[in-house]
Amino acid sequence: MLRIRFHGRGGQGMKTASRIVGSAAFEAGYTVQDSPVYGAERRGAPIAAFTRMAREPILERGAISTPDLVVVADDTLLTEPASQPLSGCDRHSTLLMNTHHDEPDIRPLTSHEGPILTTDFTTLALKTTQNLASLSTALGAAAASLIDLSLESALAGIDRELEQAHLSAAQREANRELAREIYALTQAWERVDERLHEAAMPGPELVQVAFAPPAQAAPSIFAMGNSPERRTGSWRQFRPVLQPEKCTRCWLCFVWCPEAAITLDHDEYPVVDYDVSKGCLLCAHECPTHAFSVEQEG
Secondary structure: OEEEEEEEEOOOOHHHHHHHHHHHHHHOOOEEEEEEEOOOOOOOOEEEEEEEEEOOOOOOOOOOOOOOEEEEOOHHHHHOOOOOOOOOOOOOOEEEEEOOOOHHHHHHHOOOOOOEEEEOHHHHHHHHHOOHHHHHHHHHHHHHHHOOOOHHHHHHHHHHHHOOOOOOHHHHHHHHHHHHHHHHHOOOOOOOOHHHHHHHOOOOOOOOOOOOOHHHOOOOOOEOOEOOOOOHHHHOOEEEEEOHHHOOOOOHHHHHOOOOOEEEOOOOOEEEOOOOOOOOOHHHHHOOOOOEEEEEOO
């Protein structure tokens, strides 16, 4: 899996940049996940966005704590306590900075040991599109290039994300031209190698929790007349009978049963223990698909 974290300020388009990379990766055939996080929606406030891409299903959720690539839209965020763009980075993490400073000027401001790539993307965006909003296109295209997505995939991602932005045909083409310039600029840059980081940070092991009957979690009083051996099925006048073809396995009957008389089989279908079921018929009442019929005891 490749993990990319975007840092910027409200109004700089980092949410859109992360979506451009996600859409470009999706166009290239990857499984993708992207999401932003921010507080009050106001210009200038620090925000972050996260993009994951993989060939397999993505089971991680939430913030990216150990990024392979960090994209920073504003160099003042390096000293912003609320942002901390370098948190979780190591020598395998690549830092891509939008700044008019060169790498030797930026590195003393950080403790980062990995690659630092710097370019004044703001000037490039204004020169090509005359619109500062295209900074998201510039940084999205640069990130896509660094993770070895093709220019065609990046352009498809840009088209997908900007089609709802009510841009004119000329503005859309200007954004596409900006992406082409970014790809030409970044050809000589070192590419992000996610395999190094993946080797250092293995994914968590998933544990399958076995199903346990509800009676194991229910209190039992081992006393005469009030024990697990008390069979309340003899109280019943009507019995609930499951029609499996109507059951969606929503488990509401299992949850509502007051006597733990309903368990689940290996296919997670409800099973009624008629020795315990007292015929309250809550299962039939709560079932949204009416999968339980009610039959009179003979």
